[in-house]
Amino acid sequence: MNFFLEPLTLLTFFPLLGVLALLFLKPEWRSAHRWTALVTSLITFGLSLWVLDQFNAASGDLQLISRRPWISVAGWDIQYYLAVDGLSILLVLLTTFLMPLSILSTWTAVEERVKDFMIFFLLLEVGMTGVFLAQDLFLFYIFWEFTLIPMYFLIGIWGGARRIYAAVKFFLYTMAGSVLMLLAILWLGVYQGTFSLPGLIDRGGIPGDIQMWLFLAFAAAFAIKVPMWPLHSWLPDAHVEAPTSGSVILAGVLLKMGAYGFLRFNLPLFPEASVRAAPWVAALAVVGILYGAIVSFAQKDVKKLVAYSSVSHLGFVMLGLFALNPQGIQGGILQMVNHGISTGALFLLVGMIYERRHTRDLEAFGGLWKVMPLYGTLTLIVALSSMGLPGLNGFVGEFTILLGAFGSQAIGSYWFAGLAAVGVILAAVYMLTMFQKMFLGPVDKDENKKLLDLNWREILILVPLLVFIFWIGLYPKPFFDLMAPAVEKLLVGF
Amino acid sequence: MPNPWVFIGLFIIIAAIIPIGAIVVALILGPKKPNPIKQSTYECGLETVGDSLVQFKAQYYVFALAFLIFDVEAVFLFPWAIAMNKMPLYVALEGVIFIVILVAGLVYTWRKGALEWV
């Protein structure tokens, strides 16, 4: 089969065609750029559905493999190796699903240098998809680091007032972890003789102490990206300064790359170290859950509030993954998707009100329910989903995670799950406080009186997200079915 | 046979003794009748005229450089010329190449006008 027509290769690199097309369009043709990017991302989404169609959910193995020797001289064994399995398929779909929505959200929000914006956005999609599909450590590292670059530009060029600070901070923080991972990757390549992930897992046999060091080196990269407390401090800055669409992708996909990294690399490559580290990771995750929730509560800036809530939610994901049992991991993966959808929607909603009022200060609003009923309703649903109301998606994820964490041998104590459950209550507190301050009460600011409710484009952006909020909340079985065999297979090693 | 370094040591000692001895002997035996001419700085026998800090024309340096090159060339060419009939052909060629390179340098300086006295 032709190399470029293999499903995963095509899926990963298709956005480059859009980039190529954009390069030939004049900078002034702004709507042409928007449409090109949108159509490209929609086709990419279509391709990912095609991949889903070919995906055999009953198998836990790597599927749809695209594999070529890449650099195989002078003692190198580096492959071009893309494959998908139950651990990554949902995240790939999440990525391609959020892209068109984010691009739609920039329709009126990004007026300057639209061409550059769209180019960076599509490049980002290539990097993110690649991260989820790469099965060779070298290839993975290239995609992983590559996502940094477009995101750095998105924050730095189209961001808010302190955008340069935020962009550089984001870049340096993330890179600090990645370079340590690079060394660990090289160690594996040198002493285990291959960079291919399945090859390394088969080979195994890394001595315990070294496993711990390698685990830590990989964890450095992933924990910063997740971000786990106390490495989270880049996140609020990056989120607050990033343009709306950037925040959506940052929260929706980039943070997942960290958690996915733990799942894909740390757990199978270093099983002993993972078991040893599980209580510590769980402890940090719980601290993150509580810390994120409490700090969220104190925020005046809505976007910052949502950003800190991400720290809390990703704490749940980490807790689930390191429960090292099927419920925990499945819940963790589903919670990644949930967080991508709910938090993505929240950022979109914040962006919509910001476009109207050019402020995100909680105190500047009040009584919006009367002015923008539709906006209020949708925000309420998303907020409820984010805090984990039964019947909506957040509940399913968090509940499964807590279930896993309670029964987890690796974590070893009920206390973690118990404290995490407190986090759910705190989430309700900050989300409802936010909702109350923004929407309830009298309309006491003049600027708020004439706000327009959502337009068709904005509704069109939000509806797909709401569909999934309800779908996962009411009938999550298809999602669990997709990942269950792969999770089983992953846990064989423990 | 004694250590060969002994001879070098002896050589150094004798080489030091002779001039020191000469100076000491001169100090002891020589009559001292100083006058202003005797005490002035010795240059080349002539009386110094004017200040010793005078400006030189920069071209002297270029000339000096060019001269030095051909001066040193001669140092190389003497042994070459003497040994040439005992050496294979390529040694002769190397000498020629050496001269050609220097001639090229001469042409360069000439053309650049460095040899014209202004």
Place this chain on the structure above:
Amino acid sequence: MTTPVKLLDFITILPVIFLAAWACLLLLVDLWVKHKRVTAYLAALGLAIGLGLLWYQAAWIGNAGFNHMVVLDGFSVFVNALLLLSGLLGIALAYGYLRRMGIERGEFYPLVLFSLSGMMLMAQAADLIVVFLSLEFLSIPLYVLTAFAYPKAASEEAGLKYFLLGAFAGGFVVYGIALVYGAAATTALDGIIAAVAEGRANLSLLVSGAALILVGLGFKVAIVPFHMWTPDAYQGAPSAVTAFMSSAAKLAGFAALVRIFALAFSSLSDDLIPILWGLSALTMLVGNLLAIPQTNIKRMLAYSSIAHAGYILMAFTAFGNPGVAEVSIAAVLFYLAAYTVTNYGAWGVVILLERAGDLGLEIGGYAGLGRKYPALAACMTIFMLSLIGLPPTLGLVGKFYLFRAVIAADLIPLAVIGVLTSLISAWYYLRVVVNMYMRTGDPEISPEPWALTITGLMAILTVLVSLLPGWLFFLASQARLNLF
């Protein structure tokens, strides 16, 4: 045992001989040439012929010449090809620049060729005497080139500074060679190896000699603490010269260092590893840290070049480890090739933005480049990413290779210092990117066709070769070091 000179001896250094002769000829031709671009094209032609001769010469790989004073091995052919290419790039960048700066003098091109022939000889040197000879041969034209913007005071100062410190460093090399001779009773590299193997050599004397040679050559490639001249010389020299100097001279210096340390002194590695370890860590740290406060792009790139010398020096610590030595030599070569490509590209951008009177050299002056000249800014971004070591650029692949050697030699702390300093480097390289894209300004470029072509070409190479690096890996790993 000396043998009479044969034709083969000349073949072993054919491109060097040719280049030197061509340079002499060019010096004369230039006297009657009115348009200096003719000289430039003739110089480029000479380099192209040199490449052809190198190709022809490759059939004789495996020979030593002039009683083992020089060798012709895969390593030297690789380095020499890189040197000739970097000469071509240097001339292309200088072509429009010299005219624009009002220093278009014909001597520029012969001087570049002279320097290059010295560098190429250095890559082939198998005897410390030849190392010293070629060191001087490559340095003296460089001193002149550094001061080429005469009568600009900064350039003359840079030239003088470079000359004085260079001569000083040359003294170290000579003294080192003398000590080595004292220890091993020979200056030939194979003789030194034999002397050590047979236990005839005085090891402490030999180590001191090796250390002194490291000092002298370390000066040439700008290793801390022998880097003091670098920022001033790089800043004062005309940018086109700096581009050439920072790529080619570094290449040649490292070629000689690799040959001496991987072959002759590899048995001393127990004594040398701490020295190399410390120097490399120090160079990476100091180079990267001092680059942070720089506001002048030339100075910043100077410190960055110091830092990169530190990365390359990392691989030297692996030379004593027989299982890893070959990989680490290949890694050095690959990194040098990657650095040459990236470095020329970055200097190309600097040259395009520089205006007469040292204008356009402040990093702040790059503000707005991304808007006004998007393609050029994209190229510069690629170069900066490559210097940091991020995908998809050659810099990452080069670092990957280099760190692999260090890890294989089990020197993980050094590798950690290496990656953490490259994190530091991101800070100042990104500042250029921040200025280009995230601040507003109105920079002005001088659209010189050759400089633009080279910049674009280097950007494409930086990305493309990083995605398909197999062939370069292969060549680097085939470039075996030998004395025959």
